[in-house]
Amino acid sequence: MYLVPKVSEIRTRRLDAGLSQHSLSRTAGLGGQAINRIESGETSSVHPLRAREIAKALHCKVEDIFIVKKGA
Known part of the structure; x- marks a missing residue:
């Protein structure tokens, strides 16, 4: 199982939260460019x-x- 991002929804929610891409990456514990x-x-x-x-x-x-997508 793997997950496909809803890009526009992630971007909208990130911007609504006032977060940059980098700050969201870091807040989520991911690499700075994730x-x-x-x-x-x-x-x-x-x-x-x-x-x-x-x-x-x-x-x-x-x-x-x-x-959610099933398979590889």
Whole structure:
């Protein structure tokens, strides 16, 4: 199982929270450019644990900002 980011939803929630891409990445405990790679489409799937941390940093549910895909 992997999670596909809802890019526009992540961007909207990040901007509404007043966070830069870098600050959201760091708040979620990820590398400084992680959100940039997700929002630019460079990262097409995200590990569930990383997705959970991003959702936690944005104060929402994982399913609000990611689509669950089964398979590799």
